[in-house]
Every structure is written in structure tokens, then in C-alpha cells.
Amino acid sequence: MWREKTLELIKRPGGSGRVLITGCAGFIGSWLAEAYSGAGWEVYCVDNFSTGRMENISHLPVRLLRGNVEEVELPRFDLAFHGAALPAPDFYVKRPVEAMLPDSLGLLRVLRRAAESGGRVVFLSSSEVYGDPEVVPTPESYWGRVNPVGVRSPYDESKRFGEALCMAFRREYGVDVRVARIFNTYGPRLDPDSSYARVVTKFLVQALRGEPITVHGDGLQTRSFAYVSDVVNGLITIAHCERCAGEVYNVGSDEEVTILELAKLVKEVAGSASPIVHTPPRPDDPRRRRPDLSKLRALGWEPVVKLKEGLSLTLLWLRSLF
Ligand code: UDP
Secondary structure, eight states: OOOHHHHHHHOOGGGOOEEEEETTTSHHHHHHHHHHHHTTOEEEEEEOOSSOOGGGTTTSOOEEEESOTTTSOOOOOSEEEEOOOOOOHHHHHHSHHHHTSIIIIIHHHHHHHHHHHOOEEEEEEEGGGGBSOSSSSBOTTOOOBOOTTSTTHHHHHHHHHHHHHHHHHHHHHOOOEEEEEEOOEESTTSOSSSTTOOHHHHHHHHHHHTOOEEEETTSOOEEEOEEHHHHHHHHHHHHTOTTOTTOEEEESOOOEEEHHHHHHHHHHHHTOOOOEEEEOOOTTOOSOOOBOOHHHHTTTOOOOOOHHHHHHHHHHHHHHHO
């Protein structure tokens, strides 16, 4: 799963690096933890298990700090990935106040620790900072179009605040920060049990169970889905680049599909007879989402897993659970 080139980046002589990963028991966090612990790093994991799962990290040699990022005692680190967040729209629409804390109070703690004792910080931001963009494919230079008081704003605006906070710490205290704007990501460990499942997992589970596949609205809204190993490789590339301090990178896939096309592809990959049904549209649902990835490609990174292949890999994992 890990390309040799990326693993070379994180191997340090004697395995002496220490990495702090917040949101470590979650989806992307657990894959980062697996990559770094496999390369001999000392991994400190922060998670409050609001949506993270112990099964995601129980096989890994990590030190677990259980609790909210804004409350636990943070160790000194060489590198930190701040990934603690509640990114599922169904979640942050229902629990908006809780959704605003990790990227405000939580990130503040991580940045303060870096300002006091050094260490590089990679902030796992989101394509949501672009809101419903008028420029697609969207480059990092686009400022976004977010409804600041809409139902998605707790997540969108806390990510925007988090990015501003990173840049403030860089300007005022010289902290080495990098911002990764992650687009829709899927793959094994994206929680299938929760009522807050993201669309790929949700459709695959519906297909496996022979239940109707629920497309919100007309299904002509688009997303570009990236397989988790491509995203984690991108994050590692950003983290270990020597000229990337203070920079912002889109990370994801530029293979854009409509949600209706996704539903059909899921049916095909799962060999499912599930009907496709249309349910009411989500408020403020972005119409198109596709990143311009040229900035990250210029660092030598490239997404390699095509959607159909990634869906089959995710399906294999889901079948092993049911
Ligand atoms: N979606 C859907 N049916 C579902 C869940 C999601 O049609 O059961 C659509 C949703 O309206 C959105 C897209 O799939 O257009 C992606 O939704 P998700 O919750 O995965 O994340 P988002 O990209 O909106 O943050």
C-alpha cells in the first residue's frame, strides 16, 4: 500500500523522530500512524473516540493520549499532523458546537506547543474552505465561497479559522506550518457503522445489503474521490518537503464524478441489485468539487488508485466486517 518513495521520506536513522497525530484513531489519522510507526517513528496518538475507533490503531505500537486535543497534555514533537475533526456533514449539522472545537481550541494547543519547543505542524484542512466554488478545478489561490451562517459553516469556518491561525503562528512566532486541503477521501476504516457515514461507504454498505442507494437531490452534484493511500502519500510528501513551510496544498483526486455515476459504479463493483432512489437535497450541498492538483504534482506526487479499483479494495474490507 505504501509506495517506496514515500516511505523513504519518513525513514530516519535510528527511528528517532517523534510524531504527534491528533485524530489518530480516525480514518486518515490511523493510516498516518501506521505509516510512521512502520518506519520506526515514535508515534503519539491523540483521540477522544467521538468518531475514532480503537480497532483502527489497536494493532499499532503507538502511545495513546485519550481525550480532547484542547485538554490533554501534549508532548514535544518533531512533526505533528493535526487531523482531529468531525468532517461528516450529517455529524456537524447535528452537533455544530462540538464540531467547531478541534480546529480552534485544539489546533491552538498544537501550535502553541510548536511555538514553545519547536516542531513542524501539518494542518489537515479541507476542500470545505472553498465552500461552493465558482472556480472548478479549484486552485489553492481561490479564496472560497462559504455561507458563514449556513448549516455547513461550523466545519467550513473552523477550517478557515484554523488556516488563519496557522499563518498567524508562522508570522508571529516563525512556526513551520503547512496546510493540506484534503478533498473527499474514502477507503478502509472510513466508519461504516456510524449514522454519519460518508457517501462512498454509505453506498457500498447499501449495495452490499441490497438496500436502496439514497442519492440526495438530482445526483448531478459532483465530487472527486481519492483513495486513502494516495492522500496519505500526499500528506507525507508535504510534511517532508524542505521548501514547503507556510505553503498550502490541495490533496485528493481530480477524477470527478456525479453522485449518480458513483451510485451506478458502486452497484456494478458490488454486483448489487439495489435500486437507486432520490431523497431530498441537502441544504448548501456544493454543486461541483474537483481540485487543481498541479501544485502538489510539482513536488513529484501523483494519485495512482483509480475510483473503480479503490471501490473494489474498500468493498473487500467491508465484506471482511460483515
Ligand atoms: N450523498 C448522497 N446520498 C447519501 C449521502 C451523501 O447523495 O446518502 C451526497 C451528498 O449530498 C453530497 C455527496 O454525496 O453531494 C458527498 O457527501 P458526503 O457526506 O460524503 O460529503 P461532502 O462531500 O458533502 O462533505
